[in-house]
Amino acid sequence: MNLRIFQVDAFTRKTFGGNPAAVMPLKAWLEDALLQAIALENNLSETAFLVPREEDFELRWFTPEVEVDLCGHATLASAHVLYQHLGYTAGQIRFHTRAGELRVSRAVEGYTLDFPGYRLDPGVVDIAVSDALGLTASEVVNVHGAAKQLHVFEFEEDVSTLEPDFAALKTTTDKCIIATAPGNGCDFVSRFFGPQVGINEDPVTGSAHCALVPYWAERLGQNALSARQISARGGELECRYGDGRVSMTGQAVTFMQGEVFLPD
Structure with a gap:
């Protein structure tokens, strides 16, 4: 099984700045243990996995050790990959996550995230x-x-x-x-x-x-x-x-893209 992978520096205008995230688009969900193993192998603060859901996407984030409920920079990185590499053209992306629905839209410079504010x-x-x-x-x-x-x-x-x-x-x-x-x-x-x-x-x-x-x-x-x-x-x-909502605008830069080879 071959899967595409992208590494994106988020919340920065330049390579080697901001926070690097791996982004892996999937056709359907893999087993959780495999997702966690991939994240550990990537050894970045977050690996984001996204799966199409009609016009939207399901999105999950894993550190090398655990799945987390909310991640901003890997969400921004996922939107960047969709817009810059996967042909997404709508003005806004809706992600369905453990933290509820998150939205990312194109801004004059970069992308704007619409997230819930914590109490x-x-x-x-x-x-x-x-x-x-x-x-x-x-x-x-x-x-x-x-x-x-x-x-x-x-x-x-x-x-x-x-x-x-x-x-x-x-x-x-x-x-x-x-x-x-x-x-x-x-x-x-x-x-x-x-x-x-x-x-x-x-x-x-x-x-x-x-x-x-x-x-x-x-x-x-x-x-x-x-x-x-x-x-x-x-x-x-x-x-x-x-x-009660927080919007964050930032930029992102693609560092690399490639393939992950997994046993069938």
Whole structure:
């Protein structure tokens, strides 16, 4: 069995930036164990699999270790592959996922993702988590319905200089940690640490912005926000918040395409 595969750098204008995702279009679903094995073999933060569903597509995402409920950069990468390589021409793509219906449309520059916004609840500082991060946040916010937690710091430099102990972080909490602060030259910055799902640090995390954008929209009193994820690769997002929905606009670049050879 031969399957097409694409690798796309998402939330970036240039190759080797943003967050790389593998995208594999399928005619029908393979067994879950095989999907997970492919994702492990790819060894990227996410491998996206999509299957046609009438005029729409079903979409699933796998890290090297687990299937996840929501992924932004691999959704953007999937839309990029459909538009740039597979002849899709409609103005909007609808993906049916574990997180509900997600929509991606062409923007003036790149693509705009329409995602659900997470509800946020006040959290408390956990000293063990702070020790694993190497710095105590000024505010902790729980993300309702997702195994994520915001740790809000005062300055961009607080976030950029974090050097987490990932082994300790994995054992002290079952939540992925989103570190964030006001940005220098943008509204806010962030980093994402997820050793619980097999990703020590994710380069650019669309799903994290489903929590970040509602938080910063309320704190700053504005619905249009510019964001940077300040990982080593880095990424940029233009975001909006309204009616409980988060829109994120970003670019994508194809790095490679090829074939996967599987036994029949």
